[in-house]
Amino acid sequence: MTIHGDHPFLPAEADRSPVRRFRGRLASPVGLWTSEYAGKRAGLTVSSMVVGDGDPGVVVGLIDPDSDLWETLRKAKTAVVGLLGGPHQQLADAFGYVAPAPGGPFRMLDWTETEWGPAPIGVSTWAGCRLVTEDPPEAGWSLQVQLTIEHVELLPDEVPPLVHRRGRYTVL
Template identity: 45%
Template sequence: MTIHSDHPFATPEGERDQARRLRGRLGGQVSLWTAGAGAERVGLTVSSLMVAPGEPAYVLGLLDPDSDLAQRLTRGDDPRCVVQLLHWWHRDLAEMFAGLMPAPGGAFGHAEWVQTGAGPRLADATTWAECVVSDTRDVGWSVEVTCRLDEVEVGEDDDPLLHRRGRYHH
């Protein structure tokens, strides 16, 4: 057995996707997007997002087009969702909703939720927004979802969950 200083399955330096590497260097706070109610709840960890201030204001997110959340939000029958910013203590939950960590019983069973008209909201989320999808389009390998911000709560962000270059930071 050999101990490597780098990841043994990493794509070789010269073959790495440069756009993905650029995105990874931008970093930012990790969000969790959720929608639905009861057995129809879906969610996805999203770190590629931005807020466009204005009257009204919007949030734009890049979602995995194969995710249950993207499927729900692009159907158009109930175009509402909740966008919540995660804290460091939510990192396991972020991994579960990203599909990178096992979630026995489902990811929603690993936190406490408040059901809103736009979908489930983490009970301990301090910053969140209830949104209505206004537009979706395919962009690169993602689906861009543009949402009008209907209700916004901005709270403390003492220990935000940050994502940069494929790793969580705080």
Template identity: 45%
Template structure:
């Protein structure tokens, strides 16, 4: 419950970064990228700056916060799972973005299945199993993750989107 109709610490429009304001007006998919083959310690992070490029082979690109726990765990990782979150899975996105409490860690939110590429979220709108390209580059302030798509699965649920600070489905 809140006593404020709007965010109480949000600066006025004219004091906000126009690039961030414009980016916020672009609907983005909500994904959680995970690493950790069965038997290894899993790690993951929420990414909405994602692009899937069809081709031979197809690739997926993602922009990752270089200060994230996933960035710290990347050295040595060769595979990842890109989980496309479904409507009703916003709590998972918040836990993996580390902006909501997740007692016991973010993998305690949702039901996770072991997959050779990394943990896979049950009930997701879909997922990709990818082989990560070594040595992520940079794009702006972010790490540019790049992976070759080895498996792709579409789930039965509608995807979750992020637009102007809110989740939509």
């Protein structure tokens, strides 16, 4: 067996999508979307998202239609959107299904039960949200999921935000 410094699943340069490469050059916040329905929890790391102020405010994210999160969120109609910080890189990888999480990623952290789903303890900012439609439009290979923001928790901003750019994490 040989250990390589390269990513084992990275396509050759000529085979990479130019749109994906364009998107990868955008610095994106790293969010953790979680939901729960009938005792089943699901979560997903989401970097393709935007927040719009208004009454109500909204979060729009691009979600894999085959993900456990979408299946659960569609039934629950509620979600927690947490913003991850520097200490949460392993958590982001586990919920992004690119790193192992023995017993599942929900065992990596403590959680608070809310009316919108499980909220991660130790994350400085999260929002309790409600699904706008069970049939969101497609956006490329994803679903353009829109949530209305019903509640926001803003703790002291002592944790620097985790950002994703060009396939890597960095901290601001």
